[in-house]
Amino acid sequence: MDSILVTGNGPLNGQIPIAGAKNACLTLMPATLLSEEPLTLTNAPRLSDIRTMTALLQSLGAEVTSLQGGKVLAMSSHDINNHKADYEIVRKMRASILVLGPMLARDGHAVVSLPGGCAIGARPVDLHLKALEALGAELELKEGYVHAKAPGGLKGGTFEFPIVSVGATENALMAATLAKGTTVLKNAAREPEIVDLAQCLRRMGAQIDGEGTSTITIQGVDRLGGATHPVVTDRIELGTYMLAPAFCGGRVELLGGKRSLLEAFCQKLEQTGVTIEETEKGLLVSRAEGVRVQAVDVTTEPFPGFPTDLQAQMMALLCTAEGTSVLEEKIFENRFMHAPELIRMGAKIDVHGGHATVTGVDRLKGAPVMATDLRASVSLILAGLAAEGETVVSRVYHLDRGYERVEEKLSACGAKIERIAST
Numbered sequence: 001m002d003s004i005l006v007t008g009n010g011p012l013n014g015q016i017p018i019a020g021a022k023n024a025c026l027t028l029m030p031a032t033l034l035s036e037e038p039l040t041l042t043n044a045p046r047l048s049d050i051r052t053m054t055a056l057l058q059s060l061g062a063e064v065t066s067l068q069g070g071k072v073l074a075m076s077s078h079d080i081n082n083h084k085a086d087y088e089i090v091r092k093m094r095a096s097i098l099v100l101g102p103m104l105a106r107d108g109h110a111v112v113s114l115p116g117g118c119a120i121g122a123r124p125v126d127l128h129l130k131a132l133e134a135l136g137a138e139l140e141l142k143e144g145y146v147h148a149k150a151p152g153g154l155k156g157g158t159f160e161f162p163i164v165s166v167g168a169t170e171n172a173l174m175a176a177t178l179a180k181g182t183t184v185l186k187n188a189a190r191e192p193e194i195v196d197l198a199q200c201l202r203r204m205g206a207q208i209d210g211e212g213t214s215t216i217t218i219q220g221v222d223r224l225g226g227a228t229h230p231v232v233t234d235r236i237e238l239g240t241y242m243l244a245p246a247f248c249g250g251r252v253e254l255l256g257g258k259r260s261l262l263e264a265f266c267q268k269l270e271q272t273g274v275t276i277e278e279t280e281k282g283l284l285v286s287r288a289e290g291v292r293v294q295a296v297d298v299t300t301e302p303f304p305g306f307p308t309d310l311q312a313q314m315m316a317l318l319c320t321a322e323g324t325s326v327l328e329e330k331i332f333e334n335r336f337m338h339a340p341e342l343i344r345m346g347a348k349i350d351v352h353g354g355h356a357t358v359t360g361v362d363r364l365k366g367a368p369v370m371a372t373d374l375r376a377s378v379s380l381i382l383a384g385l386a387a388e389g390e391t392v393v394s395r396v397y398h399l400d401r402g403y404e405r406v407e408e409k410l411s412a413c414g415a416k417i418e419r420i421a422s423t
């Protein structure tokens with residue numbers, strides 16, 4: 001397993017290009033199952049999770065061709081000859097559950113493994129299943145698999161999500177495009193990735209209103225056509241790299257960054273004393289020498305609130321803030337596993353249930369640390385950028401799931417970071 005060696009260095013200066021969103025691409029790709037016509041995605045990120053989704057779609061009979069070094073995915077699912085998503089793939093990537101709704105909507109049957117939990121929580125899929133049942137799906141759980149049927153096809157219905165769920169909204173939205181009649185999804189997720197999916201489905205011929213609000217209305221159609229769609233910018237990668245100059249000082253321009261994708265995060269970052277300017281090419285983030293990061297309190301919420309996927313990275317920044325910060329994680333039940341690793345670097349963090357209290361110290365000290373999940377791993381790299389000495393982050397396969405060429409992007413701005421291939 002590769003590791004990443006980071007050595008604390010001076011301010012960062014330069015530009016970082018932001019890729020297409022992993023979490024948008026992982027729901028756009030299954031949308032190809034809804035149509036016999038080709039669906040082409042541009043601005044696709046080059047990540048291991050995308051390769052896993054590619055393998056899953058191919059196992060179902062879809063053709064997925066990666067072009068231009070992986071930035072373009074040309075897909076066609078003219079003949080779905082296998083309707084079973086196997087545990088071996090699903091257990092590696094929870095987003096695999098997103099093939100359930102499209103397969104059910106298109107062919108009236110699907111067998112998909114339950115994904116199982118992961119490091120940050122139990123990650124149930126009950127809301128995915130309840131939403132599909134509201135569209136007439138008949139579901140049976142057998143030996144760890146969901147056996148889904150829709151004899152005569154799905155029918156439009158109304159479903160109110162008891163809690164906001166990004167994935168369940170995506171599954172229901174895709175399924176509803178081919179359901180007979182009208183579907184209304186209430187308390188739907190509002191994330192930019194949902195808006196991106198709706199825009200892609202509309203290009204394919206779907207009739208959707210209200211995406212980006214809590215109520216999405218879909219008029220089912222008989223069939224969907226093909227489309228070419230650009231994957232929206234990755235707001236989590238954007239926020240992650242916006243933090244790099246906050247840690248180290250300097251000025252970094254995030255190419256393709258749009259403030260509208262993460263307004264709540266930007267406001268919090270500005271409260272710490274960091275400057276954010278909108279430029280023609282993206283967002284310019286800077287922290288002047290001698291300006292110390294100030295403590296702020298953070299609570300994670302569904303969009304448009306502060307994203308849970310940026311909580312670990314923000315906690316790492318606040319470890320050297322002036323003052324005490326309280327972070328409240330309201331989305332997942334176990335998303336503070338980066339805390340013990342940051343404590344190994346000298347951070348002062350007290351975790352009680354869903355709250356973490358961070359008392360700022362002057363500077364962290366480099367240490368060998370271990371990544372436990374995707375966002376925790378990148379928070380440790382960010383911490384290492386400004387720490388004294390060397391930090392070795394192991395198990396970076398987590399990192400490669402969601403961040404393309406992290407060492408290249410940060411080195412280009414002056415960071416001392418390199419990948420150590422496992423022997």
Ligand code: EPZ
Pocket residue numbers: 023024026094095121122123124125126127128129163164165166167168308309331332333374375402
């Ligand atoms: C998506 O996960 C993202 N993943 C996650 O990003 C992100 O953290 C999460 O949304 C929240 O924004 C992808 O898009 C591939 P949820 P998802 O359904 O859809 C509970 C990353 O680092 N819940 O919105 O699985 C659930 O346990 C990843 O890129 C149910 O109870 O998240 C959680 O507490 C991590 N029943 C809450 O809802 C369900 O059926 C929100 O989960 C579904 C979810």
